[in-house]
Amino acid sequence: MRESGGKEILLWLIRLRQRYRVRGTSMLPLLGADDEVLVDLRAYHRQPPRIGDIVIASHPTQAGLQVIKRIKRIHEDGLIHLQGDNPDPAQNSPSLVPARLILGRVTSLFAPAA
Amino acid sequence: MKLLTRTMHKFFPAQMTVSAHCDGPCGVYDPASARIAAEAALSMTKKILALDPNDRSHAAANTLARFISIKEEQAQLAKTDLLVLWTDYFKPPHLEQYPDLHDTFWKAAKLCSAVKVEVSLEKAEELMKAINKIHSIFWATKGREVPYYTAS
Numbered sequence: 001m002r003e004s005g006g007k008e009i010l011l012w013l014i015r016l017r018q019r020y021r022v023r024g025t026s027m028l029p030l031l032g033a034d035d036e037v038l039v040d041l042r043a044y045h046r047q048p049p050r051i052g053d054i055v056i057a058s059h060p061t062q063a064g065l066q067v068i069k070r071i072k073r074i075h076e077d078g079l080i081h082l083q084g085d086n087p088d089p090a091q092n093s094p095s096l097v098p099a100r101l102i103l104g105r106v107t108s109l110f111a112p113a114a
Numbered sequence: 115m116k117l118l119t120r121t122m123h124k125f126f127p128a129q130m131t132v133s134a135h136c137d138g139p140c141g142v143y144d145p146a147s148a149r150i151a152a153e154a155a156l157s158m159t160k161k162i163l164a165l166d167p168n169d170r171s172h173a174a175a176n177t178l179a180r181f182i183s184i185k186e187e188q189a190q191l192a193k194t195d196l197l198v199l200w201t202d203y204f205k206p207p208h209l210e211q212y213p214d215l216h217d218t219f220w221k222a223a224k225l226c227s228a229v230k231v232e233v234s235l236e237k238a239e240e241l242m243k244a245i246n247k248i249h250s251i252f253w254a255t256k257g258r259e260v261p262y263y264t265a266s
Binding site: 003004005006009018019020021022023024025026027031033034036037056059060065066067068069077079081084095096098110111113114 | 115116118119120122123124127128130131132133134135194197198201202227
């Protein structure tokens with residue numbers, strides 16, 4: 001994932017990008033714990049989610065919990081199959097969420113963990 | 115630019131967090147949520163079938179529309195609950211223990227769709243049987259004996 005450049009930082013400064021800190025390891029090797037990313041919360045107002053997008057989504061059964069995962073499949077009935085990048089199955093399991101729970105698209109790596 | 119972002123990260127870390135855990139940290143799963151939704155869809159199927167098809171009043175049309183709406187909503191809810199259980203709770207070792215796990219969930223999810231789009235008492239009752247089976251498998255993986263029951 002590319003690091004935030006001038007345009008991304010500008011969009012963040014004018015609040016068109018939000019900063020999020022990652023917890024957990026299911027997105028390794030791309031994103032690790034305490035990495036920070038920028039997220040476009042309006043991305044899917046303009047176009048539908050696409051396979052391969054890294055997104056943040058509300059957890060389907062746990063109120064208040066937001067997850068970061070990659071879109072693996074988009075089903076005809078509106079359910080979206082999300083999965084982390086971590087190849088270790090013990091660290092990763094797929095989720096199916098309705099499209100309305102997808103909150104935004106991750107656009108760049110703001111800063112890696114120190 | 116990197117100096118700016120790394121300084122922000124170090125001294126002013128982002129307040130909002132997103133979880134990249136394998137699933138949610140609470141680990142609370144229970145097929146009961148799917149059973150309640152499927153039971154509601156079964157109940158609405160029975161109510162629809164009990165309506166008089168010759169009654170063409172506005173009140174009857176309104177009642178039928180409401181029953182159909184609730185049946186479809188509850189069948190979809192049952193499907194979502196089952197799919198979350200299937201994909202988030204069950205892990206590869208469970209599949210070794212129950213080789214027909216995928217087939218069981220796949221058929222149950224298909225039954226949810228059938229109950230949603232049809233008015234089939236047979237499919238609604240089959241769905242309840244499938245959820246009963248999932249209930250048994252689920253609690254067996256936890257080493258607990260939890261009796262299956264229905265609300266009606």
